[in-house]
Amino acid sequence: MIQPAPLLPSTLTIQTFETHDIRFPTSLELDGSDAMNPDPDYSAAYVILGDGEYEGHGFAFTIGRGNDIQTAAIRALEPYVLGRDVSDLGAIYREMAHDSQLRWLGPEKGVMHMAISAVVNALWDLRAKREGKPLWRVLSEMSPEEIVDLVDFRYLTDELTPEEALEILRRAEPGRQERIAQALERGYPAYTTSPGWLGYDDDKLRRLCVQAIQDGFSQIKLKVGADLDDDIRRMRIAREVCGDGFPIAIDANQRWDTTTAVRWVDALAPYQPWWVEEPTSPDDVLGHATIARAIAPIPVATGEHVQNRVVFKQLLQARAISYLQLDAARVAGVNENIAILLLAAKFGIPVCPHAGGVGLCELVQHLSFFDFVAVSGSMQDRVIEYVDHLHEHFADPVVIDHGRYRAPTAPGFSATMHPESIAAYSYPDGPVWRSS
Amino acid sequence: MIQPAPLLPSTLTIQTFETHDIRFPTSLELDGSDAMNPDPDYSAAYVILGDGEYEGHGFAFTIGRGNDIQTAAIRALEPYVLGRDVSDLGAIYREMAHDSQLRWLGPEKGVMHMAISAVVNALWDLRAKREGKPLWRVLSEMSPEEIVDLVDFRYLTDELTPEEALEILRRAEPGRQERIAQALERGYPAYTTSPGWLGYDDDKLRRLCVQAIQDGFSQIKLKVGADLDDDIRRMRIAREVCGDGFPIAIDANQRWDTTTAVRWVDALAPYQPWWVEEPTSPDDVLGHATIARAIAPIPVATGEHVQNRVVFKQLLQARAISYLQLDAARVAGVNENIAILLLAAKFGIPVCPHAGGVGLCELVQHLSFFDFVAVSGSMQDRVIEYVDHLHEHFADPVVIDHGRYRAPTAPGFSATMHPESIAAYSYPDGPVWRSS
Numbered sequence: 074m075i076q077p078a079p080l081l082p083s084t085l086t087i088q089t090f091e092t093h094d095i096r097f098p099t100s101l102e103l104d105g106s107d108a109m110n111p112d113p114d115y116s117a118a119y120v121i122l123g124d125g126e127y128e129g130h131g132f133a134f135t136i137g138r139g140n141d142i143q144t145a146a147i148r149a150l151e152p153y154v155l156g157r158d159v160s161d162l163g164a165i166y167r168e169m170a171h172d173s174q175l176r177w178l179g180p181e182k183g184v185m186h187m188a189i190s191a192v193v194n195a196l197w198d199l200r201a202k203r204e205g206k207p208l209w210r211v212l213s214e215m216s217p218e219e220i221v222d223l224v225d226f227r228y229l230t231d232e233l234t235p236e237e238a239l240e241i242l243r244r245a246e247p248g249r250q251e252r253i254a255q256a257l258e259r260g261y262p263a264y265t266t267s268p269g270w271l272g273y274d275d276d277k278l279r280r281l282c283v284q285a286i287q288d289g290f291s292q293i294k295l296k297v298g299a300d301l302d303d304d305i306r307r308m309r310i311a312r313e314v315c316g317d318g319f320p321i322a323i324d325a326n327q328r329w330d331t332t333t334a335v336r337w338v339d340a341l342a343p344y345q346p347w348w349v350e351e352p353t354s355p356d357d358v359l360g361h362a363t364i365a366r367a368i369a370p371i372p373v374a375t376g377e378h379v380q381n382r383v384v385f386k387q388l389l390q391a392r393a394i395s396y397l398q399l400d401a402a403r404v405a406g407v408n409e410n411i412a413i414l415l416l417a418a419k420f421g422i423p424v425c426p427h428a429g430g431v432g433l434c435e436l437v438q439h440l441s442f443f444d445f446v447a448v449s450g451s452m453q454d455r456v457i458e459y460v461d462h463l464h465e466h467f468a469d470p471v472v473i474d475h476g477r478y479r480a481p482t483a484p485g486f487s488a489t490m491h492p493e494s495i496a497a498y499s500y501p502d503g504p505v506w507r508s509s
Numbered sequence: 510m511i512q513p514a515p516l517l518p519s520t521l522t523i524q525t526f527e528t529h530d531i532r533f534p535t536s537l538e539l540d541g542s543d544a545m546n547p548d549p550d551y552s553a554a555y556v557i558l559g560d561g562e563y564e565g566h567g568f569a570f571t572i573g574r575g576n577d578i579q580t581a582a583i584r585a586l587e588p589y590v591l592g593r594d595v596s597d598l599g600a601i602y603r604e605m606a607h608d609s610q611l612r613w614l615g616p617e618k619g620v621m622h623m624a625i626s627a628v629v630n631a632l633w634d635l636r637a638k639r640e641g642k643p644l645w646r647v648l649s650e651m652s653p654e655e656i657v658d659l660v661d662f663r664y665l666t667d668e669l670t671p672e673e674a675l676e677i678l679r680r681a682e683p684g685r686q687e688r689i690a691q692a693l694e695r696g697y698p699a700y701t702t703s704p705g706w707l708g709y710d711d712d713k714l715r716r717l718c719v720q721a722i723q724d725g726f727s728q729i730k731l732k733v734g735a736d737l738d739d740d741i742r743r744m745r746i747a748r749e750v751c752g753d754g755f756p757i758a759i760d761a762n763q764r765w766d767t768t769t770a771v772r773w774v775d776a777l778a779p780y781q782p783w784w785v786e787e788p789t790s791p792d793d794v795l796g797h798a799t800i801a802r803a804i805a806p807i808p809v810a811t812g813e814h815v816q817n818r819v820v821f822k823q824l825l826q827a828r829a830i831s832y833l834q835l836d837a838a839r840v841a842g843v844n845e846n847i848a849i850l851l852l853a854a855k856f857g858i859p860v861c862p863h864a865g866g867v868g869l870c871e872l873v874q875h876l877s878f879f880d881f882v883a884v885s886g887s888m889q890d891r892v893i894e895y896v897d898h899l900h901e902h903f904a905d906p907v908v909i910d911h912g913r914y915r916a917p918t919a920p921g922f923s924a925t926m927h928p929e930s931i932a933a934y935s936y937p938d939g940p941v942w943r944s945s
Binding site: 109110111112113114135136137138139141142143145146149172173174175176177178179180181182183184185186187227228229230231327330331332333353354355356357358359360363378380381383384386387390391 | 545546547548549550571572573574575577578579581582585608609610611612613614615616617618619620621622623663664665666667763766767768769789790791792793794795796799814816817819820822823826827
């Protein structure tokens with residue numbers, strides 16, 4: 074009797090681990106400017122794992138200064154990965170997250186947690202490349218039991234036990250194949266933040282709103298929070314251009330205290346904000362709940378700076394958010410994001426991922442397609458953020474087609490940056506920075 | 510007319526900034542072992558600022574691996590400090606905490622926030638040395654307006670405005686001089702964690718309980734959370750030795766989920782725990798509130814891993830804690846801790862600082878004496894943790910006298926480590942590590 078060859082040859086272990094401090098001088102163009110982040114230099118603390126045959130790429134996204142610290146934190150994880158097989162991914166993730174000494178630096182938050190994210194995501198990129206499939210399909214073809222095994226339920230069991238998670242996933246099992254076909258055929262709805270950066274003048278805002286609608290986007294987003302009169306004027310312009318009822322979200326990037334948030338949103342309410350994003354500190358669960366109650370029925374959204382699954386759990390428990398905006402590289406990568414998708418499904422809250430930055434669009438699309446196929450089973454009320462920055466540096470960039478993400482088909486997590494881009498934008502010695 | 514010389518000569522700016530990665534091999538003795546941290550190597554990511562005449566010392570406390578990352582994060586703050594006068598302390602603090610690019614790495618949490626803590630505390634050490642006074646007296650002699658100016662009220666104003674803070678401080682102004690005299694005469698009550706480390710056997714536990722009472726401590730604390738039968742046995746032994754009614758706190762070091770915490774504490778309730786410390790994730794405000802309601806009247810305490818003032822605000826709002834255990838070096842140093850003392854005073858919750866580790870006893874005593882003199886005005890129900898580790902490495906170590914901290918009198922923040930200790934325990938090249 075002939076045994077089929079195993080999918081993951083266990084002799085292939087991680088043999089190389091290299092990091093790069095990559096920074097793009099985006100502050101020169103005011104791309105990405107908002108009320109809290111006036112001059113970001115979009116950056117990636119980047120890691121490449123190699124098993125001799127395949128490479129796994131991953132990164133933490135930062136906005137400039139401190140990207141060296143973030144890169145050093147990733148490098149500190151090398152001993153957890155070298156010599157290991159990528160099929161031990163679940164164990165490697167848990168060892169990094171629960172290392173008692175490293176844990177003290179968080180726990181499970183900030184620089185050290187984002188470093189774990191980069192490594193976990195690189196392991197998934199490697200694993201998906203070995204399997205010859207895009208990550209979302211690798212995940213979508215795992216059994217509910219295998220998926221549950223990837224999750225760390227610590228601190229979640231008052232709201233989500235492994236048994237409940239299994240039940241959610243089993244409920245979504247029927248129809249997986251149809252939804253994979255739908256995903257490939259129709260893609261996933263996107264919204265664009267490109268018109269709404271604070272640094273843009275009114276004419277550019279107007280022009281980009283028109284463009285967004287022409288491009289087929291079903292929603293746009295404006296940055297707000299620096300000056301109320303400016304925000305009223307910009308929101309009025311956007312509403313005029315986009316027409317009544319077109320979804321226009323607003324994003325304050327944590328600029329407000331609770332009481333200011335309520336006052337400010339009240340002033341913008343006549344222009345029908347679709348949601349209010351990051352109204353205050355991402356740590357302030359109770360503040361978000363207070364704001365949500367005060368501005369209802371205008372919904373609150375947050376997540377890009379939410380540090381881990383424990384804070385997401387509470388935002389859901391407190392009925393503080395109507396949209397959950399997970400980030401691919403702030404929590405501990407794919408594994409913790411599966412926990413977050415499961416929590417959102419349990420509470421019936423749609424996940425609309427944060428993207429933009431460097432490569433975040435490339436990553437989150439996999440999570441949303443997986444959510445659609447195997448977790449929530451729905452695209453209803455769900456959109457993925459899209460920002461048209463820096464995709465040219467990626468080997469498998471996102472494709473937006475009539476305002477929708479096209480499902481990726483290349484093997485991996487779409488995380489691989491071109492070697493030429495890595496070399497050119499390496500900080501401080503790459504040619505782009507040497508000449509500036 | 511002759512002008513008085515200014516107290517802080519403005520010509521003295523910070524000219525030097527050096528960092529050290531210092532680690533003590535405490536794991537060899539199981540000192541400091543608890544349910545989450547079985548083998549800590551107590552460490553300090555250490556910074557020394559120099560103005561040509563005085564040195565300011567500060568540090569972040571870690572438990573080993575990652576202390577290099579923490580040290581690198583401190584070094585990244587050098588540009589915010591060099592060339593500045595220490596009298597700009599408030600401004601320097603705000604610039605570091607609100608740097609939009611560095612903020613992305615938190616915000617206000619984890620490695621980058623602890624780095625700010627080390628630098629802020631070093632600036633205070635320098636300032637107090639220049640003034641020739643211990644830090645607690647420098648703070649205790651500032652006007653309410655000056656103190657309020659040190660605080661960052663962002664994200665606090667729904668519970669604490671500058672006006673309310675001023676009112677709290679003004680209410681405590683009468684009697685400051687008497688309380689300074691009392692502090693100098695009577696010190697501040699301490700409790701000891703030394704008997705209760707998980708790695709110690711029953712005989713050592715019994716012996717150290719007897720010792721604690723003989724030494725005059727008014728409270729002890731046991732580590733719990735690894736094994737319930739062990740905890741019941743150890744708690745019974747401690748209760749037998751200490752007698753009925755003697756305060757014995759228990760500390761789970763985040764080991765439990767919410768439901769486990771309630772079950773475990775119920776099993777230990779017959780032995781009358783004085784408080785239950787860190788029952789679950791420090792991020793889980795709602796979980797702490799649930800536990801507090803379920804185990805009442807046994808009180809909940811937490812704080813050593815609480816990342817910033819925003820989470821403390823919520824723990825107080827949710828009535829989740831009965832004791833607030835601030836840490837000197839996890840939040841952004843003295844300035845953020847003043848905000849936390851003010852929040853606690855507003856809610857009438859006693860502050861019982863976390864200490865131990867490396868130099869944390871040395872630091873927190875200043876905050877508690879300041880709280881007594883100028884904020885809460887009370888020592889009622891308040892104790893400072895004391896652990897008898899590593900004090901010999903400090904130039905101005907704490908003095909415990911009949912179970913009470915003696916008020917420090919040497920100028921500064923008691924943060925200065927002996928140069929010989931810095932050299933010996935520097936990692937990885939100090940002689941202690943080279944020979945191990």
